[in-house]
Amino acid sequence: MSIENNIVNRNIILRFSPEMVDQPLVYRLVKDFDLIPNIIKANVNQDRKGNMVLSISGYENDYKEAVEYMKSCGMEVSFLADTILWDKDSCTQCGACTAVCPSQALYIERPDMTVHFDSDKCIVCQMCLQACPVKAVKLDI
Ligand code: SF4
Ligand code: SF4
Numbered sequence: 001m002s003i004e005n006n007i008v009n010r011n012i013i014l015r016f017s018p019e020m021v022d023q024p025l026v027y028r029l030v031k032d033f034d035l036i037p038n039i040i041k042a043n044v045n046q047d048r049k050g051n052m053v054l055s056i057s058g059y060e061n062d063y064k065e066a067v068e069y070m071k072s073c074g075m076e077v078s079f080l081a082d083t084i085l086w087d088k089d090s091c092t093q094c095g096a097c098t099a100v101c102p103s104q105a106l107y108i109e110r111p112d113m114t115v116h117f118d119s120d121k122c123i124v125c126q127m128c129l130q131a132c133p134v135k136a137v138k139l140d141i
Contacts, residue, residue, distance in 0.1 A: 005059040005060050005061045005062075006059070006060045007057070007058070007059060007060070008056075008057070008058065008059075008060045008063050009055065009056070009057045010055070010056050010063060010079070010080075011040070011053065011054070011055050011056075011079075011080040011123045011124065011125070012053075012054050012056065012067075012077055012078060012079055012080060013051060013052070013053055013054075013077075013078040013080065013125060013126070014050075014051065014052045014054060014070065014075050014076070014077060014078075015049070015050070015051045015075065015076040015078075016049070016050045016051075016052075016073075016074065016075045016076070017049060017050075017074060018047065018048035018049060018050075019074075020050065020073060020074065020075060021044055021048050021050050023073070025037075025070070026039065028069070029056065029066055032066075032069075033058065033062045033063075033065060033066040033069070034058055034059065034062050035056050035057065035058035035062055035063060035066055036056070036057040036058055037054055037055070037056050038054070038055040038056075038057075039052060039053075039054055040053040040054065040055055040102045040103065040123060040125070041053040041102035041125070041127075053080075053102055053123065053125045053127075055123070078126075080123060080124040080125060080126070083119070083122075083124065083139070083140040084105075084117075084119070084122050084124055084126075084128070084137055084138070084139065084140065085137070085138045085139075085140045086106070086117035086119075086136060086137050087136045087137070087138070088117075088136075090134055090135070090136040091115060091134070091136040092133075092134055092136070093114060093115050094133065095108055095115060096131045096132060096133065097115070097127075097128035097131045097132050097137060098115060099131070100127040100128060100130075100131045101127060101128055102123070102125060102127065103121045103122065103123050103125075104118075104121060105117060105118050105119065105120075105121035105122035105123070106128055106137070117137075124139075126139070
């Protein structure tokens with residue numbers, strides 16, 4: 001571990017093959033790279049392919065080495081750095097995005113059951129982009 005090094009807090013999406021599903025990734029990030037991982041959302045589908053939204057804190061050099069390690073294991077690593085825009089006027093209030101949003105940034109407010117967006121809670125995982133049938137959520141890049 002480097003001594004002169006920035007502390008970073010980054011959000012990433014991991015996609016991995018069935019062979020990787022049972023690997024102790026979080027343990028290795030802590031033990032081998034001195035990082036603090038926080039699993040925001042994890043799924044394994046019927047084909048045993050996995051995806052995980054992960055928040056990682058630690059020294060920047062350790063973070064970079066961990067990313068290289070994950071890639072060398074065959075994981076696909078996507079970085080979450082942009083901002084999400086929600087177009088209230090285009091939104092049809094179908095609610096599909098609220099079912100996939102891991103941080104409740106897109107949520108249904110009761111009792112009127114209307115969809116709202118709290119940008120402060122958004123971790124830019126991009127799950128809602130795939131879920132929205134009318135492209136009411138977009139990346140601000
Ligand atoms: S990108 Fe979309 S799904 Fe992900 S946290 Fe933000 S609003 Fe929720
Ligand atoms: S999926 Fe799209 S249209 Fe449906 S509630 Fe979310 S933003 Fe609105």
